[in-house]
Amino acid sequence: MANPKREHLSLICDISELSNLMSESKDIDNFLQQVVHLVASHLNADVGSIYLLEANSGTLVLKATVGLHPDSVGRVRMEIGEGLVGWTLEQMAPVCEGEASRNPRFKYFETSKEERFQSFLSVPISYGSEKTGVLVVQHTDANYFNPADVMALKAIAAQLAGTIANARMMMTLNHAATPADAPTMPEGMQMFKGEAAVNGFALAPAMTMRSSDPLMEDVADDQFNAGLEDFRAAMAKTIGQLRQLQEQMVQRLPESAVLIFEAHHMILKDTRFVQQITQLITDGLPAPAAIRHAARHVIDLFEKSPNAYIREKSKDVEDLVRRLLFNLRKNPTTGQSPMDGRIVIATQLYPSDILKLASESVAGLILAGGGVTSHVAIIARSLNIPTIIAMYANLLKVPDNTLVLMDADVGTLYVDPSEEVRRQYDQRNRALRKTAGRGVKMVPETRTRDNARVHLMANINLLSELDLALELKAEGIGLYRSEFPFIVRSDLPSEEEQRLVYERLFNKMAQRPVWIRTLDVGGDKILPYLDMLQEDNPELGLRSIRFSLRHREIFDQQIRAILRAGVHAPSLGIMFPMVSSIDEFRTARQTVRQAIAALTNEKLPHHREPKLGAMIELPAMVEIIDELAREVDFLSIGTNDFTQYMLAADRANKHVAAYYQPYHPSVLRALARIIQRAADHQVPVSVCGEVAHQKDFVPFLIGVGLRRLSVDPQFLPALQRTIRAMSVTKAEEYARQLLSAATVAQVEKVRTDWAWGSDRA
Numbered sequence: 001m002a003n004p005k006r007e008h009l010s011l012i013c014d015i016s017e018l019s020n021l022m023s024e025s026k027d028i029d030n031f032l033q034q035v036v037h038l039v040a041s042h043l044n045a046d047v048g049s050i051y052l053l054e055a056n057s058g059t060l061v062l063k064a065t066v067g068l069h070p071d072s073v074g075r076v077r078m079e080i081g082e083g084l085v086g087w088t089l090e091q092m093a094p095v096c097e098g099e100a101s102r103n104p105r106f107k108y109f110e111t112s113k114e115e116r117f118q119s120f121l122s123v124p125i126s127y128g129s130e131k132t133g134v135l136v137v138q139h140t141d142a143n144y145f146n147p148a149d150v151m152a153l154k155a156i157a158a159q160l161a162g163t164i165a166n167a168r169m170m171m172t173l174n175h176a177a178t179p180a181d182a183p184t185m186p187e188g189m190q191m192f193k194g195e196a197a198v199n200g201f202a203l204a205p206a207m208t209m210r211s212s213d214p215l216m217e218d219v220a221d222d223q224f225n226a227g228l229e230d231f232r233a234a235m236a237k238t239i240g241q242l243r244q245l246q247e248q249m250v251q252r253l254p255e256s257a258v259l260i261f262e263a264h265h266m267i268l269k270d271t272r273f274v275q276q277i278t279q280l281i282t283d284g285l286p287a288p289a290a291i292r293h294a295a296r297h298v299i300d301l302f303e304k305s306p307n308a309y310i311r312e313k314s315k316d317v318e319d320l321v322r323r324l325l326f327n328l329r330k331n332p333t334t335g336q337s338p339m340d341g342r343i344v345i346a347t348q349l350y351p352s353d354i355l356k357l358a359s360e361s362v363a364g365l366i367l368a369g370g371g372v373t374s375h376v377a378i379i380a381r382s383l384n385i386p387t388i389i390a391m392y393a394n395l396l397k398v399p400d401n402t403l404v405l406m407d408a409d410v411g412t413l414y415v416d417p418s419e420e421v422r423r424q425y426d427q428r429n430r431a432l433r434k435t436a437g438r439g440v441k442m443v444p445e446t447r448t449r450d451n452a453r454v455h456l457m458a459n460i461n462l463l464s465e466l467d468l469a470l471e472l473k474a475e476g477i478g479l480y481r482s483e484f485p486f487i488v489r490s491d492l493p494s495e496e497e498q499r500l501v502y503e504r505l506f507n508k509m510a511q512r513p514v515w516i517r518t519l520d521v522g523g524d525k526i527l528p529y530l531d532m533l534q535e536d537n538p539e540l541g542l543r544s545i546r547f548s549l550r551h552r553e554i555f556d557q558q559i560r561a562i563l564r565a566g567v568h569a570p571s572l573g574i575m576f577p578m579v580s581s582i583d584e585f586r587t588a589r590q591t592v593r594q595a596i597a598a599l600t601n602e603k604l605p606h607h608r609e610p611k612l613g614a615m616i617e618l619p620a621m622v623e624i625i626d627e628l629a630r631e632v633d634f635l636s637i638g639t640n641d642f643t644q645y646m647l648a649a650d651r652a653n654k655h656v657a658a659y660y661q662p663y664h665p666s667v668l669r670a671l672a673r674i675i676q677r678a679a680d681h682q683v684p685v686s687v688c689g690e691v692a693h694q695k696d697f698v699p700f701l702i703g704v705g706l707r708r709l710s711v712d713p714q715f716l717p718a719l720q721r722t723i724r725a726m727s728v729t730k731a732e733e734y735a736r737q738l739l740s741a742a743t744v745a746q747v748e749k750v751r752t753d754w755a756w757g758s759d760r761a
C-alpha cells in the first residue's frame with residue numbers, strides 16, 4: 001500500500017524548530033534520536049535511521065533509529081558501497097526499493113531485526129562536497145514510498161546537513177595539547193597610528209584575543225570558583241547567554257541565521273566532554289583546570305583534523321571555554337560575556353568572529369596583525385563597530401582591562417590615555433554631536449540638468465544595509481553580494497537558511513528590482529570551513545562562477561533558495577560573476593532552468609522566469625559582447641575586477657597599486673564599447689564597481705550612454721548630487737575627449753581640465 005499520509009515539505013523546514021530540537025536535546029545521541037523520530041513520523045514510516053560516516057575509520061555507523069532494534073545503534077557498521085545504505089553514499093543518490101530484500105545489494109544485520117520491513121528509502125547526506133551519512137526510512141508494506149517521498153527525504157537531508165556535520169564532528173573526539181605564554185606588560189600612555197577601517201570613536205577597557213592564550217591561562221586560579229556546583233551553574237548560565245545572543249544576532253544580522261552558536265551547543269551537549277569535566281572536578285581538580293583539560297583534548301583533536309571544517313571549529317571550542325570560565329569568575333564585573341563593551345585587540349579574524357563579537361556589543365576593534373580581508377572591514381562597517389588596523393605586535397601584549405581610546409576617524413589609538421587626551425576627545429565628541437543629525441535629502445527620481453533619467457541602485461552586502469538603501473531612495477538592488485551569508489558563518493548555510501535570508505531581501509525591497517549575484521568566493525574570499533584549494537594564483541583560479549560550477553551541489557542549493565525566496569518578487573535578476581565565455585553563461589543558465597524544473601516537479605512555490613545576467617569582469621567578454629548581449633537579459637559591469645584583469649594588477653596588492661588604473665585608456669574604451677553595445681541590443685546594463693560613485697568617472701559613464709549605476713548606499717546622496725549637477729551634453733564631450741586619449745598622461749590632462757571632482761565643471 002502506498003504511503004497514505006505525508007506532510008512532506010512542511011517538515012523540519014523551519015530552522016528554529018531544528019534549533020529548538022538541538023537545545024532541548026540532552027545530548028547529541030538524543031538529538032539524532034529526536035531527528036529520526038521526527039523524520040519517521042512525518043513520512044509515516046515504521047523505521048527512521050541515521051547512519052554517519054565515521055571520520056577516522058571511513059565506516060558508516062548506525063547512530064540513531066526508531067523502528068530497528070535499539071541494540072543495533074553503534075553496532076550496525078558498513079563500508080561505503082556495502083549494502084543498500086553504503087550503496088546510497090557511494091552513488092550519492094537515493095535508493096528506493098519496494099521490496100528491499102530482493103535487491104542483491106541488500107545486507108541483513110541480525111541485530112537490527114529489519115527483515116519485516118519491505119519498503120526501503122534512503123538518501124545521502126552531504127555537507128558541501130563532503131559525504132557525511134545516510135538517512136533511511138523503512139516500512140513493513142511493500143511499494144510504500146513514492147517519488148514524492150524521495151524528494152521530501154532529500155529535502156530533509158539537505159536541511160539537516162550542517163547540523164549533522166556538527167554532530168559528526170563531536171563524535172570524533174579524543175586527546176591533549178599544551179599551554180602558552182603570558183603577555184608582558186607595557187607601562188604608561190602609548191600612542192599608535194594605524195589605518196581607519198571603520199569610522200567611529202570608542203573609549204573602553206581592552207580585551208586581547210591572544211592566539212597564545214586561548215584558554216585564559218594567564219588568569220590566576222583564585223579568581224575562579226572551583227566546585228562542581230559552580231561548574232554546573234556556569235554551564236547553565238552559558239547556555240542561557242548563548243541563546244540570548246543568538247536571538248539578538250538574528251535581529252542585527254539575519255544572514256547569520258539562528259545557528260551561529262550551534263557548534264557551542266553541540267559541544268555542551270557532548271556527554272563525554274561534560275562527563276570528563278565532572279569526573280575531573282569530582283577527583284579534586286578545580287573547575288577551571290578541569291574545563292581547560294577537557295577543552296585541550298577537543299581542540300587538539302580538531303586542530304589535527306585534515307578537514308578544514310573541523311579545524312575551524314577549534315575556535316568555537318576556545319570561544320565556548322572563555323565563556324564558561326568567564327561565568328565561573330568569583331567577582332564578576334559588569335557585562336554578560338568576556339568581550340561585552342570592550343575594545344577587542346585581535347590578530348587574524350574571520351568575518352564569523354566579528355559576528356560573534358558584534359553579538360556581544362564590543363565597543364571597538366583593533367586588528368593588530370594577520371591578513372585583513374576586505375570582507376572583515378565590510379562586516380565591521382555594516383555592524384557599526386569602529387575598527388582600526390594597526391600592525392603593531394606590541395598591541396597584543398596590552399593587558400586585559402587596560403583603558404584604550406580609539407579615534408577610528410583618523411586611525412589613532414591610545415593605550416592607557418592620559419587625562420588630558422581624554423578631556424580633549426570629550427570636548428571634540430560633544431562638538432561633533434551638536435553638528436550631527438543633519439538629515440540627507442534625496443529626490444525619488446534622479447535626472448541630469450538636461451533631464452536624462454538615471455537609475456540609482458544599491459550594492460548590498462548585508463541585510464542590515466537595506467534600511468539605509470530604502471531611506472536613500474535606492475530604486476532597487478543592482479548588486480547583492482550573496483557570498484555574505486556564507487562568509488559571516490562558520491559553516492555552510494543550507495538551502496533553507498539561504499532562502500530565509502533572501503526572502504527578507506525581497507520582502508524589504510517589495511516592488512523594486514533585485515539583482516542577486518550568485519556566490520562569488522575564491523580569490524581572497526575564502527570560506528574557512530570548506531577545504532578550498534590552495535592556489536598559487538587564486539585570482540586566476542577557481543573563483544566566482546567557476547567555483548559554483550565545480551561545486552554544483554552548493555550552486556544548485558543557492559539557485560533553489562533564490563528562486564523559492566523570490567516567488568513573489570516582481571523583478572528578479574540572477575547574475576553570474578566573472579563569466580568568461582558565452583558557453584559558461586549557458587551552463588550556468590542551464591543550472592537555473594534545471595532548478596526551476598525540479599522545483600516545479602516538487603511543487604514548491606518558486607519564481608519561474610528570473611532575468612538572467614552576466615557580470616562583465618573579464619576582458620575576454622569585450623570581443624564577444626554583441627553575441628553575449630543576445631543571450632542575456634541584463635549586464636552588470638564589475639569594474640573592480642574588470643580593471644584588475646584588464647591590466648593584470650591585483651586589486652588588493654599595494655605594490656602594483658599604480659598599475660591598477662580604471663582611467664587607463666584601454667579600460668575606458670572597453671567600458672564604452674560594452675555600454676554602447678548593450679544599449680544597441682536594448683539590454684539593461686549597470687556599473688556596480690567602485691568607479692560608479694567617483695565624481696569624475698560618473699560623467700564619463702553617463703557620457704558613453706550608461707543610465708544605471710549601483711553603489712554602496714552611503715554614496716547615493718553624493719552620487720545623486722553629482723548627476724543632478726551635470727548635463728549629458730557636457731558628459732558626452734568629456735567622454736569623447738577621454739576616449740581619444742591614448743596615454744594615461746593624456747587622460748590625466750583631460751581630467752584636470754574638466755575638474756569634475758572639484759565641482760567646477
Ligand code: PEP
Binds near residue numbers: 641689
Ligand atoms: C567588481 O568586481 O567590480 C564587483 C562589483 O564585484 P566585487 O567587488 O564584489 O568583486
Ligand code: MG
Binds near residue numbers: 617638641
Ligand atoms: Mg567582482
